[in-house]
Amino acid sequence: MRSDNKKSVVVGIFVLIGIIILVGGILTLGAQQKVFVRSYKLKAVFDDVGGLQPGNNVWFSGVKIGTVTKINFYGDSQVEIEMNVDAETKDFIRKDSKATISSDGLIGNKIIVILGGTTQAPPIENGDRLKSVMPLDTDKMMETLQENNKNLVSITNDLKALTSKISKGEGIVGAVLTDSVLADNFRNIVANLEQTSNHTSQMSAELNQFSSNLDKEGTLLHELTNDTTIYSSFKKTAQELEETSGNASSAAENFKDASAQLTSKDNALGMLLNDREFAQYLKGTMDNMEEGSENLNENLEALQYHWLFRGAFRRKAKAEKKAAEEEKE
Structure with missing residues (x-):
């Protein structure tokens, strides 16, 4: 009898412990699922939930405030999410709040994250549908990372080949890095550039000093910029030069007209210069005049020996001989 009672007590204790564990598990699960907490329903529609399941958590400002209760198809190809959210958060979630899908960690379970709205909007009410924000596509991100990794490997290989060629002295950069003659030439070029820079700085300083001296009182530039009399004289000279230039232009035009007339036969000078027949006629006339003057000279000489004119010539x-002697005295 005592052994039977002992067994009954032990069995009762184990049953009690099991009941306590069961109740504790139910309470724990209920607390996690917000079963025993006052809540209200919210909805959101997404194009793709990315593996979200009923029972996943709902977060707001880093705090778990509810769970996903249902996932239903909506419209043609969208999905509607129903959530139970703690009633205590009702005053903090606004009607312009947004819902998005995220992950609990890098590769954790999917969760719903509610983004807070503005204080100008009224608080959310039971059964309201939040605006949805599509999350980043993890698969596309991984594809992009894979593509970037391939590009990085290609760039690394190119850099490896480039550095290898440089170390071997190939190409311009390799030659510059490995050839001592080119290095010395480069140093000389840098030294020459530095010397040129110094000369340029010195020249700039001298030009600055020269320009400052130009505007000192007593210099030509100072007189030109400050003396109105010199300005008037320059202005008058410029006007006279302009007038002279106009006269020269007029004279050039007149000379051009005169030279044009010289090429024409309708005037005496043009006829003398351009008419060959008239020139031949003038030439014949001159020849006849020369011949006539020679004949006249001969006749005058013959007259000296004629008895009528011999006394006069003597x-x-x-008289000429006497005048010559007086000039010698």
Whole structure:
């Protein structure tokens, strides 16, 4: 009898412990699923839930406030999410709040994240549908990362080949890094550039000093910029030069007209210069005049020996001889 009672007590204790564990598990699960907490329903529609399941958590500002209760198809190809959310958060979630799908960690379970709205909007009510924000596609991100990894490997290989060629002295960069003659030439070029820079700085300083001296009182530039009399004189000179230039232009035009007339035969000078027949006629006339003057000279010489004019020529010769002697005295 005592052994039977003992067995009954032990069995009762184990049953009680099991009941306590069961109740504790139910309470724990209920607390996690917000079963025993006052809540209200919210909805959101997504194009793709990305593996979200009923029972996944709902978060707001980093705090778990509810769970996903249902996932239903909506419209042609969308999905509607129903959530139970703790009633205590009702005053903090606004009607312009948004819902998005995220992950609990890098590769954890999917969760719903509610993004807070503005204080100008009224608080959310039971059964309201939040605006949805499509999350980043993890698969596309992984594809992009894979593509970037391939590009990085290609760039690394190119850099490896490039550095290998440089170390071997190939190409311009390799030659510059490995050839001592080119290095010395480069140093000389840098030294020459530095010397040129110094000369340029010195020249700039000298030009600055020269320009400052130009505007000192007593210099030509100072007088030109400050003396109105010199300005008036320059202005008058410029006007006279302009007038002279106009006269020169007029004279050039007149000379051009005169030269044009010289090429024409309708005037005496043009006829002398351009008419060949008239030129031949003038030449014949000159020849006849020359021949006539020679004949006249011969006739005058013959007259000296004629008895009628012989005395006169002798008196003339004596007078010329006497005048010559007086000039010598």
